[in-house]
Amino acid sequence: MDLRHNTILITGGTSGFGYEFAARLLELGNTVLITGRNQAKLDDTKRRLPRVHTFQSDVSDPQAIQHLYQQVVSQFPALNILINNAGEMRKLNLQDPTLDLLDLTREVEINLSGPIRMVQQFLPHLKTQQTAAILNVTSGLALTPFPLAPIYGGTKAGLRAYTKALRVQLQPTQVKVFELVAPAAKTPLADPFAGVMDESMLMDPGKLIAQAIEGLQQDRLEIYPGLSRVMRYMSRLAPGVLLKQMSKGVIEAFAQPQGNVSAR
C-alpha cells in the first residue's frame, strides 16, 4: 500500500517500535497520531517529533478507547490506518503464591483485549475510507511458548489467531489486515530480560521498523523481519527443539528471589 498521505494512529508511540514507526511514517509524509499512558513520555516524544499528535490513552481501558475514538475521528476524520502496537512483557513465575489474580492477566488486557477493542471501535470508521489498513504487532513468541513470560506468549499467539480471522472476515472490504511478527529487539520492553536474552540476538528497532514499512508497502500481509523468519520455519519443522531452546535458564531464573520482573 502507498504509505504517503495517510492518517495513522499508533498505540504506544513513545518508545521502541511505536516511536520508530511514528518517526518514519512522518518522514514519508503521513499524519501520525500516537497514544501512551504516561503524559511526560508523550510530551517528550512531541518535543522530539514536533509534527506528531499525542493522546493520553490506556489501551486496556474500554472507556478510554471510546473517548480516544471520539477525539480522534472528530479531529482527524481522514484516519485510515490503525497500528496496534502497545504492549508489555513480564517475567512471571507461575509457582509464586503471591501473584494477584487480577494483575496476573494484565498483559491479556493490554496485548490482546486492547487491539481487539481498538479494532471493534475504529473498524466502522476505517470502512468509510477509500484505502484502509490495520496492523497488529505480534511477536516471534506467538510461534512458540517462552516459559519465562508465559502470559505474554499466550497473548501474542491469541492476537495472531485473531488477526488471521479478522483478515478473512474483512476480505469483502477494502480494509487490509497486516501482522508484524517481530523478533526480539533492543527496546525498553526487553530491558528486564537482560542477561536472559542474548544481547547480540536483539535486532535494532530502527532496522526492524524499516523492514516492517517495506512489507506494508509491498502488501505483505504477514511480515517476518530478522530472526522471526527463522522462528517461523523452526516452529513448523522442529517445534520441540525451539521450545527447548526457549526454555533454557527458566528454572534457574526462578530459583532466585525477585524472580518476577515487570517490563514497566
Ligand SMILES: NC(=O)c1ccc[n+]([C@@H]2O[C@H](COP(=O)([O-])OP(=O)(O)OC[C@H]3O[C@@H](n4cnc5c(N)ncnc54)[C@H](OP(=O)(O)O)[C@@H]3O)[C@@H](O)[C@H]2O)c1
Ligand atoms: N521489543 C521486543 O523485543 C519485541 C519483540 C516482539 C514484539 N514486540 C511487541 O512490540 C510492541 C512494542 O514493543 P516495544 O518493544 O516497542 O515496547 P516499549 O519500548 O516498552 O514501548 C511500549 C509502548 O507502549 C506503550 N504502552 C504500554 N502499555 C500501554 C497501554 N496499556 N496503553 C497504551 N500504551 C501503552 C508505552 O507507553 P506507556 O508506558 O507510557 O503507556 C510505550 O509507548 C509490543 O506489542 C511488543 O509486545 C516487542
